[in-house]
Amino acid sequence: MQEIQMDNKGPSAPPIPAVGVGGLIFNDQGHVLLIARRNPPRAGEWHIPGGRLEPGETLAACCSREIWEETGIRAIPESIVAVADRQIDGFHYVIIDFMAALSENEDGAAPCPGSDALDAGWFDPEHLDELPLVEGLEEVIAAGKRLRNGKNKGLSLDSHHSWLYA
Template identity: 50%
Template sequence: MHTTDLQALPMPAIGVGAIVFNGGHVLMIQRGQPPAHGLWSIPGGKQEPGEGLAEACCREVAEETGLAVTVQQLVAVAERRLEGFHYVILDFLAVLADPAVAEPQAYSDALQARWVALSDLADYPMVEGLAVIITRSYKLYRNGGAAGLIAALPPYSDFILPAQP
């Protein structure tokens, strides 16, 4: 590829997503901005300078839904190149910080925010591959989250395999 061709390509950006379950429902937002404007997704967005991955994930959920979450483990890495964007997205399993505060509201760039029954996922248009990530993450969540990469000890922002017994 020529240098001029490379200059026309978008610079890859780091994104994060939060997969949050409440019973048999997953927290979803309808995107209000490109890429994938109007499609349904998990809450998430770009990591900001100086921000850790888990911090970015918690911030994005709060900005888009008003809910506070605690990040559990890294469950998927997705690369998306669409509509002139190039994202490497790290999806985390997260849990509500306060299960008593569970009613999402659409804020920031989200058109809508709601709990979607897993049995209804096919009724919500979303980017290719996301439904598989959600359903596989639900199996992990339902089985107590015994897989995925977990946060290393502070001060690092590393995610590593859990120690085996």
């Protein structure tokens, strides 16, 4: 068993962690939807659409809202593909990344970057080498590909109760 370090206490510790969500979406061609972040942390780097959970909002609603706000594309979160506890540039986030399905009639849609994004687009996950990616994104995409190919089930979301099931 790995020992847990308790080293983030005191005046220099990050503020209370914020809950964030991300939406990993593949289109019918197997391309992944990415945005270039406009704001810190990691401004200018590419990531899946996502953002902070608002008070009273469910995880699923937050995921759908953030995808829409950042890309103009409608999607429905289906299962959890990754969870991260990240402390980046003075920010502390617990990030829950969902595999999301495109809503009806959205597969051919071209993303339009919202105010939180510098750019947005569909990318072949096998050719992301030239993009500055947020740390850990390649692993999230790989997990999503396994989920998409039936090699992993992920966690299912019961959006009515906001419960997760393995």
